[in-house]
Amino acid sequence: MFSTFEPYRIKAVEPIPLTTRDNRQKYLEEVAFNPNRLKANQVTIDFLTDSGSNALSCKQWSAMMQADESYAGADSFYTFESTVKAITGFPFIVPVHQGRAAEKILFKVLLSEAEVAYSNGFFDTTREHILQNKIKAINIDTETESRDFKGNIDCRKLEEMLSKEDQKVGVVVMTITNGERGGLPVSISNIKEASAICRKHNVFFYADACRFAENTWFVKTREKGFMDKTPSQIALEMFNEFDGCIISAKKDGLCNIGGIFATRQREVYEKFSEECILAEGHITYGGLAGRDLEAIAVGLTEALDEHYLQHRIEMVQEFGRMLEFNGATILEPGGHAIFIDAEKALSHIPRNQHPAWALTCALYVEGGIRAYEYGNLKFGYKDENGKEAFLHRELVRLAIPRRVYTMSHLKYVAEVFGKIMQNASNVRGLTIIRFPSFLGLFEIEMKEV
Structure with missing residues (x-):
């Protein structure tokens, strides 16, 4: 049971961008189905990374x-x-x-x-x-x-x-x-x-x-x-x-x-x-x-404040439980993110159509949530001879910025995931149009199968 609350008061607030589903579909098509290339003002909940996205005290x-x-x-x-x-x-x-x-x-x-x-x-x-x-x-x-x-x-x-x-x-x-x-x-x-x-x-x-x-x-x-x-x-x-x-x-x-x-x-x-x-x-x-x-x-x-750390870790753990309640299979929660098993969530999409990437796109279209592919595209899916060799699990990472979102935001994300699971068969796989040489996830271009 999640028992702690944010050990701080909120002193300044920032409006969250709210968009329509139709607009999000259009935005995603405009960036060749790469959520990393979306403008920040097109994203409602941003879990792309916990790096540099913290709120200052x-x-x-x-x-x-x-x-x-x-x-x-x-x-x-x-x-x-x-x-x-x-x-x-x-x-x-x-x-x-x-x-x-x-x-x-x-x-x-x-x-x-x-x-x-x-x-x-x-x-x-x-x-x-x-x-x-x-x-x-x-x-x-x-x-x-x-x-x-x-x-x-x-x-x-x-x-x-x-x-x-x-x-x-x-x-x-x-x-x-x-x-x-x-x-x-x-x-x-x-x-x-x-x-x-x-x-x-x-x-x-x-x-x-x-x-x-x-x-x-x-x-x-x-x-x-x-x-x-x-x-x-x-x-x-x-x-x-x-x-x-x-x-x-x-x-x-x-x-x-x-x-x-x-x-x-x-x-x-x-x-x-x-x-x-x-x-x-x-x-x-x-x-x-x-x-x-x-x-x-x-x-x-x-x-290093104990109250902050307790809340931070317990918040991530509770977020994992909420996602599991809504149908997600996750890795054991760590300290900064939840990792969802995309192959189990979208079992109808084969590996060569990149189910983890497809799930990041579905999260954005359904709820304006930006997540990060942590699968074979990130870690490389070709062997030394350039042949396809899918070596990594197809995971999606939801990295949680520090002191930015509250439990109601995380509850919303879990509910969006549950809605995706209700119509999982409608989510389509993707194929690569362009893949840059180094750390290509940031500029990769895709299209739906």
């Missing part, structure tokens, strides 16, 4: 008004730096304009002589940046799953992979929470075991910690020995196991832009800083305005 707005916009050495940088140091324990901190900027620079620095990188689940841009360096990016899925921490890396496999003498491993990346596995958490004990293995083999161990705060709540409520610790204490213990981290402040930074690189390795920091100056700007602003640095400093602190 009054404290964040207040801090932004007091920002120092000096080019170098601004007071706002030192406010940002001290906050990140306190949360992570890392001594060397560099801001960047968003998380993918940090990973692009970091992997250029770390992977110059490497052949392979491993992870519990690479995010799509993380994987692409590794591939751009002509390095293999391999996920190590967990076979002996922890019931409560299904985002874990398989440490037995990790030890086996790092023991191979015929490869040069550049880095092991622990994604927290594990977006590849539906935003499910990683345990502190698993992080510590993986850290020890990496140290044994002298391999860099970095965290992709975009949703680190949500992970601390799962640890507090599920892992033995952490119930009496605060999310901040858990975060510090977690980061202590890594050589460094990259963070998109657009998630658990509760901001609309911004990213973080943090490390305890001076040599890596110095190399990163040199690249940052070329790509992002001076290392005390990293492509951000002083007001962004101030907002991130406040947002990181607010994201």
